[in-house]
Amino acid sequence: MNKLCAVLASSLVLLLAHSVEAKEWPKNQPEDKFRQLEEILPTPNSYRTGSGAPGHEYWQQQADYHIKVKLDDDNQRLEAHERITYTNNSPDTLSYLWVQLDQNRFKPDSDYNLSMPGVTRYEVKPRTEVGDKLSLKDFRGRVARQAFDGGYKITQVADGSGTPLPHIINKTMMRIDLPTALAPGAQTQVQISWSHNIVEAKKHGGRGGYEYFERDDNYLYEIAQWFPRMAVYDDVNGWQNKQFLGRGEFALEFGDYTVEIDAPADHIVASTGTLENPEQVLSKVQQQRLADAKGAKTPVMIVTEQEALANEKSRSKARKTWVFKAENVRDFAWASSRKFLWDAMTVKSGEQDVLAMSYYPEEGLPLWPTYSTQSIVHTIEQYNKYSFDYPYPVAISVNGPVGGMEYPMITFNGPRPEIDEDDRSKRTYSRRTKYGLISVIIHEIGHIYFPMIVNSDERQWTWMDEGLNTYLQFLAEQAWEENYPSRRGEPRNIVDYMASPNQVPIMTNSESILQFGNNAYGKPATALNILRETIVGRELFDHAFREYGKRWKFKRPMPADFFRTIEDASAVDLDWFWRGWFYSTDHVDISIDSVRVMSPDTLIPEVEQPFKRAQKQAEPESITVIRNEGMARRVEQFPELKDFYNENDEFTVTNTDKNNYAKAKKKFEDWEQDLRNDHGFAYVIDFSNIGGLVMPLIIQLDYQDGSSEIVHIPAEIWRHNPKKTSKLLWRDKKLASVTLDPHWQTADVDLSNNHYPRQIIPSRLELYKSKPRKNLMKDAQAELKTDDKDSKEGE
Amino acid sequence: MQRPTTILKAWIGSLLVLWLMSCGTAMAHTYHAIRTTMTLNEQTGSVEIIHRVFANDLAAVLGKAKNQRVELSDSAEHQQWTAQYWQRYFAVLDHHEQPLELSWVGMEIDDHYVWVYQEYQGDVAKLIASDIHNGLLMGQFDHQINTVDVVLADHQSALVFSEAKLRQPIQHDSAPTEHHH
Numbered sequence: 001m002n003k004l005c006a007v008l009a010s011s012l013v014l015l016l017a018h019s020v021e022a023k024e025w026p027k028n029q030p031e032d033k034f035r036q037l038e039e040i041l042p043t044p045n046s047y048r049t050g051s052g053a054p055g056h057e058y059w060q061q062q063a064d065y066h067i068k069v070k071l072d073d074d075n076q077r078l079e080a081h082e083r084i085t086y087t088n089n090s091p092d093t094l095s096y097l098w099v100q101l102d103q104n105r106f107k108p109d110s111d112y113n114l115s116m117p118g119v120t121r122y123e124v125k126p127r128t129e130v131g132d133k134l135s136l137k138d139f140r141g142r143v144a145r146q147a148f149d150g151g152y153k154i155t156q157v158a159d160g161s162g163t164p165l166p167h168i169i170n171k172t173m174m175r176i177d178l179p180t181a182l183a184p185g186a187q188t189q190v191q192i193s194w195s196h197n198i199v200e201a202k203k204h205g206g207r208g209g210y211e212y213f214e215r216d217d218n219y220l221y222e223i224a225q226w227f228p229r230m231a232v233y234d235d236v237n238g239w240q241n242k243q244f245l246g247r248g249e250f251a252l253e254f255g256d257y258t259v260e261i262d263a264p265a266d267h268i269v270a271s272t273g274t275l276e277n278p279e280q281v282l283s284k285v286q287q288q289r290l291a292d293a294k295g296a297k298t299p300v301m302i303v304t305e306q307e308a309l310a311n312e313k314s315r316s317k318a319r320k321t322w323v324f325k326a327e328n329v330r331d332f333a334w335a336s337s338r339k340f341l342w343d344a345m346t347v348k349s350g351e352q353d354v355l356a357m358s359y360y361p362e363e364g365l366p367l368w369p370t371y372s373t374q375s376i377v378h379t380i381e382q383y384n385k386y387s388f389d390y391p392y393p394v395a396i397s398v399n400g401p402v403g404g405m406e407y408p409m410i411t412f413n414g415p416r417p418e419i420d421e422d423d424r425s426k427r428t429y430s431r432r433t434k435y436g437l438i439s440v441i442i443h444e445i446g447h448i449y450f451p452m453i454v455n456s457d458e459r460q461w462t463w464m465d466e467g468l469n470t471y472l473q474f475l476a477e478q479a480w481e482e483n484y485p486s487r488r489g490e491p492r493n494i495v496d497y498m499a500s501p502n503q504v505p506i507m508t509n510s511e512s513i514l515q516f517g518n519n520a521y522g523k524p525a526t527a528l529n530i531l532r533e534t535i536v537g538r539e540l541f542d543h544a545f546r547e548y549g550k551r552w553k554f555k556r557p558m559p560a561d562f563f564r565t566i567e568d569a570s571a572v573d574l575d576w577f578w579r580g581w582f583y584s585t586d587h588v589d590i591s592i593d594s595v596r597v598m599s600p601d602t603l604i605p606e607v608e609q610p611f612k613r614a615q616k617q618a619e620p621e622s623i624t625v626i627r628n629e630g631m632a633r634r635v636e637q638f639p640e641l642k643d644f645y646n647e648n649d650e651f652t653v654t655n656t657d658k659n660n661y662a663k664a665k666k667k668f669e670d671w672e673q674d675l676r677n678d679h680g681f682a683y684v685i686d687f688s689n690i691g692g693l694v695m696p697l698i699i700q701l702d703y704q705d706g707s708s709e710i711v712h713i714p715a716e717i718w719r720h721n722p723k724k725t726s727k728l729l730w731r732d733k734k735l736a737s738v739t740l741d742p743h744w745q746t747a748d749v750d751l752s753n754n755h756y757p758r759q760i761i762p763s764r765l766e767l768y769k770s771k772p773r774k775n776l777m778k779d780a781q782a783e784l785k786t787d788d789k790d791s792k793e794g795e
Numbered sequence: 796m797q798r799p800t801t802i803l804k805a806w807i808g809s810l811l812v813l814w815l816m817s818c819g820t821a822m823a824h825t826y827h828a829i830r831t832t833m834t835l836n837e838q839t840g841s842v843e844i845i846h847r848v849f850a851n852d853l854a855a856v857l858g859k860a861k862n863q864r865v866e867l868s869d870s871a872e873h874q875q876w877t878a879q880y881w882q883r884y885f886a887v888l889d890h891h892e893q894p895l896e897l898s899w900v901g902m903e904i905d906d907h908y909v910w911v912y913q914e915y916q917g918d919v920a921k922l923i924a925s926d927i928h929n930g931l932l933m934g935q936f937d938h939q940i941n942t943v944d945v946v947l948a949d950h951q952s953a954l955v956f957s958e959a960k961l962r963q964p965i966q967h968d969s970a971p972t973e974h975h976h
Binding site for chain 2: 122
């Protein structure tokens with residue numbers, strides 16, 4: 001049988017093997033990685049279509065608020081009254097309403113406090129003096145938290161005309177029973193009056209609260225989850241009344257807000273919405289500066305450092321009421337302090353001018369005036385490219401006690417420089433702090449798009465806002481400067497987590513997620529980046545992602561709407577990708593098992609016979625042959641025993657061979673002749689899938705002549721067998737080596753099996769050991785940096 | 796609300812400073828986690844123990860211990876402190892309660908993480924039969940979760956440590972718990 005036939009036959013055998021294998025799969029057959037996702041996704045309906053777009057009968061409720069709130073700076077307390085106008089756009093009749101009471105999480109008897117574990121010794125062998133000291137601090141924090149008089153004191157629940165409404169409070173939820181059921185299309189009003197103590201943010205770990213500055217005896221307030229908010233009623237879950245346990249964030253309805261904030265007259269208030277009465281709360285100079293900021297291409301100071309320092313010393317007994325209005329927002333947050341500096345500039349968003357503004361205490365200098373507002377502008381410019389134009393009139397970053405948190409139009413961000421307490425003009429910040437600040441602002445401003453506008457249900461699906469936003473954060477970071485130290489987005493940064501057995505799928509409820517950062521932020525962000533760079537391609541994916549944003553802005557998407565829209569807008573079947581990356585905990589580990597080489601049989605005896613001889617001669621001599629060297633042989637002793645066959649080996653070309661070739665050649669078709677004359681090689685590369693996730697095969701072929709090429713094979717090559725596959729590549733050059741995923745773009749967790757021939761990949765620890773060792777003695781003798789003395793007394 | 800006493804205020808103040816430094820891990824969801832892998836390197840024959848820690852978290856704890864704000868580095872001083880801290884809060888204990896000898900290799904810091912390297916060069920079977928105590932950063936932050944993934948020849952286990960579960964055997968009787976909801 002000639003070689004081509006061998007190739008064809010072996011291919012046929014391979015095909016047969018596949019078909020036989022397909023027929024004879026045992027009952028515990030391998031999982032079908034390409035099975036249609038519609039088995040899992042909800043059936044499309046008139047509210048949500050099979051294309052992933054809102055249906056023709058899509059609806060959502062509307063909750064409008066008019067709130068009057070008084071900030072008590074002496075007692076760190078809010079007193080407030082709200083009038084909620086609730087519009088039932090659903091086709092259902094509602095006999096009761098659910099309201100979220102998030103502050104009740106801070107009640108002494110809340111689930112959060114009751115479930116806090118007791119004080120434990122953490123050391124392997126506790127040393128009494130040190131262990132007790134640490135435990136005592138820990139203990140004090142716990143006691144302080146549990147002693148705090150937190151939670152709402154609700155003094156009124158009434159209808160629009162003031163008639164009390166029956167209600168019952170179930171931890172962080174309140175049900176209000178309506179005297180008359182609310183019909184589809186009808187509207188009702190609810191009034192609630194309440195007060196609550198504001199938590200100290202650091203101590204209670206909330207997403208808002210106050211910070212106390214001992215040096216100047218001032219408070220800075222970041223106020224969030226502060227008013228009783230309407231729970232969501234939607235087409236998928238009915239009432240979304242899952243309790244607030246602290247981790248799962250929020251599900252909220254859109255509405256229009258008017259909020260009147262009564263604060264000490266020397267406070268500056270930053271808020272969701274536009275300021276309606278600047279002439280009553282700002283000085284003439286401040287009003288002029290604010291006017292100057294409209295159109296400004298660099299930040300303009302509205303409240304300067306000198307003014308803020310003067311404010312810090314002020315103790316006005318007078319009050320001012322700041323009035324803010326916000327349209328089509330799902331929440332409302334604000335901040336207030338006499339410590340705030342304030343700067344602003346303008347960024348163009350579509351046809352609209354947006355005021356980007358930052359508020360920070362002098363403790364934020366010099367980092368904040370340099371980077372905060374610029375980071376807001378950068379975020380809007382970048383996110384607009386990949387989603388939709390920022391639609392609100394303002395975008396704010398406030399520095400305070402909250403590390404990073406988002407609300408419509410306003411975000412709270414934590415990083416600050418280090419201050420030398422002996423000379424407060426000496427300020428430094430580390431590389432981590434600088435990029436930490438830029439990243440957190442990009443992330444939190446980015447959240448105004450997802451989920452403040454694309455209003456996914458955070459309490460159910462964390463990845464829908466954190467994952468999508470972290471993906472865009474990565475794109476925005478990389479557009480800030482070359483080699484920006486992004487923590488998440490690159491496939492190589494997720495491999496440790498992907499390989500870890502301690503996982504749950506991305507499609508897991510927020511409260512049940514085990515490794516939050518990796519599961520809800522890192523893995524989905526990386527998955528989307530892989531879709532963009534490796535599976536779908538930038539142009540198609542960017543269009544599909546924008547389409548999702550356009551379809552669902554100011555609406556409430558569910559996971560299926562995202563999956564379906566990306567496929568609908570890109571014409572790429574990604575069911576296998578969603579299954580693997582979002583519904584499973586498999587990881588990518590594809591191995592090159594072997595590379596086999598074959599070449600066509602020309603049938604030309606003068607070509608083939610010497611080739612066979614050379615192959616034979618290339619074989620190593622057997623040990624017997626080697627040891628028999630010099631042995632006396634009979635034919636040497638009796639030369640007459642030698643004949644034709646001793647002169648010619650089995651590869652000698654005979655006339656019969658030549659005649660056979662001439663005869664065979666007459667039957668060759670042109671294509672066959674061309675193929676036989678092609679002195680190429682058929683390389684068969686065998687792959688196995690160890691990790692479970694199917695992915696495209698990105699193969700780098702390095703040739704012996706020094707050239708190389710990269711071949712992309714789509715993931716569908718795994719369709720028939722998700723565990724093993726082979727690829728035949730026909731090339732006219734001799735191959736030197738093969739590398740799978742040479743640019744580390746698939747998150748393959750084991751690179752050691754990505755090479756043929758195999759390469760030994762040193763472990764991280766080995767790499768560390770091989771680095772030039774530091775001069776530890778010299779380091780030890782180095783003088784300690786003075787900034788280590790910072791904040792010895794606290795701030 | 797009453798203002799805190801001066802001492803308490805100073806203490807809270809210093810906590811605020813330290814907490815601020817850990818905000819890199821605090822975008823909306825505050826989470827504190829150390830990921831440890833314990834892997835047999837078949838080339839060198841040693842068990843490599845690699846801990847990945849949020850740099851800001853470790854800096855906050857070092858700062859708390861020193862009662863001053865600290866910019867963490869891989870200086871000899873900070874390496875020494877970290878090595879001692881690890882010795883106090885992380886151990887592999889045999890059934891006689893004796894710690895197996897884990898040698899300190901070193902630590903390095905990148906833009907986000909501290910990587911702490913240890914090695915074990917003893918009998919792997921003895922290691923598999925031991926318990927891990929992991930109290931690293933426990934009690935310093937809310938909801939500290941430390942995971943240890945062990946891959947030693949044919950043995951694999953995935954351990955999750957929390958304040959309520961500081962110690963557990965490397966070899967569980969059953970497979971690692973799956974969390975499906």
